[in-house]
Amino acid sequence: MPVILKLATAALFTCLSLAAYGEKLRIVTEPWAPYVYEERGAMQGLDYDTTVIVFQRLGVDVEWQFLPWKRCLAMLDQGQADGALDIFHSHERDALLLYPSEPLSQVEFTLFYANERPHPAQSLEDLRGLTVGTSPGYLYGEPFSDSALFNREAAPSHEANFGKLMLGRIDLVITDRRVGQHVIKAMGLESKVSQAQVVVSRQPQFLAVRRGAGMDLLVQRFAAELRRFKQEPAYAALSAKYGGIQAISAAGDTVEQQESSAQ
Structure with missing residues (x-):
């Protein structure tokens, strides 16, 4: 057969x-x-x-x-x-x-900061002494998870993390770029939150x-x-x-490369 x-x-x-x-x-x-x-x-x-x-x-x-x-x-x-x-x-x-x-x-983990307390990190070295909001059970890659340069503080939801960010209880939030953009728009924070340049990991x-x-x-x-x-x-x-989310094939090729800023 x-x-x-x-x-x-x-x-x-x-x-x-x-x-x-x-x-x-x-x-x-x-x-x-x-x-x-x-x-x-x-x-x-x-x-x-x-x-x-x-x-x-x-x-x-x-x-x-x-x-x-x-x-x-x-x-x-x-x-x-x-x-x-x-x-x-x-x-x-x-x-x-x-x-x-x-x-x-494919997920692209990036960092977000409050415009009133800017931390435009370009590498993990720039996070020294800061506190980053995370989500329980998520895998961000060993360089981030194993680093002793900064603190990690978990919250029960992505919305909770961005709420803590606006209150100044944490310095940055780590999440997927598109997820972060979606939450920021839903919470009406477009003019109050920016994305740092560093890409922590792609998975x-x-x-x-x-x-x-x-x-x-x-x-x-x-x-x-x-x-x-x-x-x-x-x-x-x-x-x-869904805003031109980029998907990948098993070979790593992109299948759909449209991108939208309206997320």
């Missing part, structure tokens, strides 16, 4: 197995606009919409749940969730999770699932279908809808 047919058959059996028991794939994630978020009671975002379409094509029903990221990771560890949307690859998680070979998008983010029977084949099928979808006009339309 050809390899492709074997994969398709195995993935089909996995999907049928889920359906036979009346089960859905339980996926958890944290609001991470504009990649995944809720607005007027409806879940949306480039990575969310893309994942929904790919799973529909594979015939897999999904149950979604929004939670703080640290809780998402705990549910994966405890077997209370089957997978997580927009998770970074970590070798420490390889024993627990399977990652598709095709990422959903691809994935839809990852817990290891289990048939999951490795499901992940392979997900990657193949995701790769196909990224080449379609429908994906370009989604990217334009």
Whole structure:
């Protein structure tokens, strides 16, 4: 039997197995606009919409749940969730999770500061003695996480971090560039917050699932279908809808390079 047919058959059996028991794939994630978020009671975002379409094509029903990221990771560890949307690859998680070979998008972690207390950092050295607002459970890269030059202080949400920034309780906030722009606009802080030049790290983010029977084949099928979808006009339309978010292929090539300042 050809390899492709074997994969398709195995993935089909996995999907049928889920359906036979009346089960859905339980996926958890944290609001991470504009990649995944809720607005007027409806879940949306480039990575969310893309994942929904790919799973529909594979015939897999999904149950979604929004939670703080640290809780998402705990549910994966405890077997209370089957997978997580927009998770970074970590070798420490390889024993627990399977990652598709095709990422959903790429995160670019940058720093934001209050214009009244400017810290236009161009490198991590410029953060000496400062306090940076972080999010629990996020991986910012070893140079940032291991540095002893500055302090890190976690907050329960991105909005909370920017609130602390405006109150002068922290000196900077670290988050994805597009997420930061989205939060700043939502909070009406466009004239009060600026972005520093330093890019702390760039990391691809994935839809990852817990290891289990048939999951490795499901992940392979997900990657193949995701790769196909990224080449379609429908994906370009989604990217334009969410402000031209730049997505990457497994080879690191950009699929959509539109950019918008209206995020």
